[in-house]
Amino acid sequence: MKKNTDSTLTQISKHLNLSISTVSRAINGQSKKYRISEKTTKLIIEAAKKFKYEPNELARSLRLKKSNTIGVIVPDITNPFFAVIVRWIENAARLNDKTIFISDSNNDTEFEKIAIKAFSSRKIDGLIVAPVGDESFHLSETNQLDIPIVIIDRHLDKLNLPFVGSNNYEGSKEATNYLIGKGHQKIAFNQGLQKSKLNLDRVRGYCDALKENRITINHNLIVGENFNEQSGYEAAKFLLSKNTCITAIFTASNQIALGTIKAIKEKKLHIPNDISLLSFDNQSYWDYFSPPITTVEQQTKKIADKAYNLLSEMINHNKIVGTSKIQLSTKLIIRKSVKDKVRKAWT
Amino acid sequence: MKKNTDSTLTQISKHLNLSISTVSRAINGQSKKYRISEKTTKLIIEAAKKFKYEPNELARSLRLKKSNTIGVIVPDITNPFFAVIVRWIENAARLNDKTIFISDSNNDTEFEKIAIKAFSSRKIDGLIVAPVGDESFHLSETNQLDIPIVIIDRHLDKLNLPFVGSNNYEGSKEATNYLIGKGHQKIAFNQGLQKSKLNLDRVRGYCDALKENRITINHNLIVGENFNEQSGYEAAKFLLSKNTCITAIFTASNQIALGTIKAIKEKKLHIPNDISLLSFDNQSYWDYFSPPITTVEQQTKKIADKAYNLLSEMINHNKIVGTSKIQLSTKLIIRKSVKDKVRKAWT
DNA sequence: TTGTAGGCGTTATCAC
């Protein structure tokens, strides 16, 4: 193993008794431009094939100060919401002959920093980050230094970086209004990472919908610490043990919803007869639950495309493209997890 | 933007009127070894901080012929089975100060080739690949050239590369036996990519279990083309439209199971009363289905750890570590999607 | 205790 048969330009040039430059030019398709004879060109191409020549991108990037590579960092690749966005970004990049490399920050700002450093020290051309969300200095710093960044999903207020995400406020408000329209008054909100603007927007949408319908906001009904299943489970469990009056739970993410369903099942309650459920993040599996779960869908493809295009412009034209904040609309996908007419609590 | 404030060793050395080597050595913590005075060292470290020096890993890797970087390629990052493995590999790598970069081949061998090239031309130290599975030459080629590879999940028979995965034959057999034990005789198998060894092993396990129980194998009950939801859906739909006698379906992956459930729902059939379901790949969401789905669990963490360790050894000791084929046992997770006692078909 | 010089594999510039 490790025969280190890596062939290089030097190797080929020696073998053919040509200069490195000539070989390089022929291989890069610049034969016409430099008037390299057809014969020589052919010779070089054949030798390259024979030696299985593959340009060393490290050397290339070092010289060119450009790597044709884009980094994507997400907080949890295990969450299909992010996995799908990543997939769309990759699709966009392929059309462009860019390579994308993915990194998972494991919902940890420290790992996020490390990932950024790993990318930036390898001189990727640009970065798309779905930040963990509780800190942001390292992001603006990276951006100022040299590499362009686009933020997705979780907007960071203090940051003046281009952003693409959903209109969480409106999405949350619409969902809450839908619940209210179905007769629900005692609606709990199982939230995500409290400090994050994304979460605050969703909470605000929920609260405003209540207010506008003259329903008193009960802060004991706003629970949860993070966007994951565990937090969703614990918060829901707490909620169900304390509040025998709620008729619906609105959850701030698919993972939180899974945890919430677990807690509901443990309490031997039935959706939607005993309690209604509505969640952010649409997922194909929601269709197959019994009952299918009503959700707020985000436009993942559009988020990915816009983010990629924004980044491309920044890279190509070396300009800031404004510090655009793009907020895409969400869509309520109505299934069967919300009870039609509510009269009294399940007590 | 793009101030290109990248600081380099040269920059720092000029600023301090020192040679590049000295600066390099101090920054790399070799002050003692080279007897650099404390004063100088301090000066250098401070300057590095002030200039926010970050080594250019491209240059470093080029020079060192080592990048402390490992590439992971999976066919579908959207499938939580792979996402979870990736997550475990990352965890293992972090303990080792290795950076891992992920790439998604989109279930397409061409993209897999491109991803491999992207990694190999950037001189990553090693590669963990969950191959698409219908071709393999490019893999052995890459390995022979220079970079060590470990294959996970889908074993490629012709290939003499180290492999870590599950014992699909036994897992499949155990599951089928469980179904038979519950009284099922007409069991359909909704399979994955037909050519892949992984799939063949699962089919073989299913068939052998039937044989050993003197149940005739009906090849019309073996359907499906691929590991994704779409294929699972179509195959199940076809199955249910033709065969009114089957009492159970065994699916070869979580995605296939989702598609199968969709088809079952469309037919207005009920699990497990009308038809039983059992699937490969355990997922947390299976718990929350109604009824919860019985599955064959693979040891994802163990697969990830073993693969990572194997690769590490290959990288460090530059040896082949045998062409080990590690097959880990699976575990049947019994939930409620298999009917307890079957007497007759649902017709 | 520090400096010099060569080279990792490319590409761009200038020369012939």
Added chain:
DNA sequence: GTGATAACGCCTACAA
């Protein structure tokens, strides 16, 4: 038409 040379930023013998 082709070649020599410098440079990208870093590390490491070998000098001093």
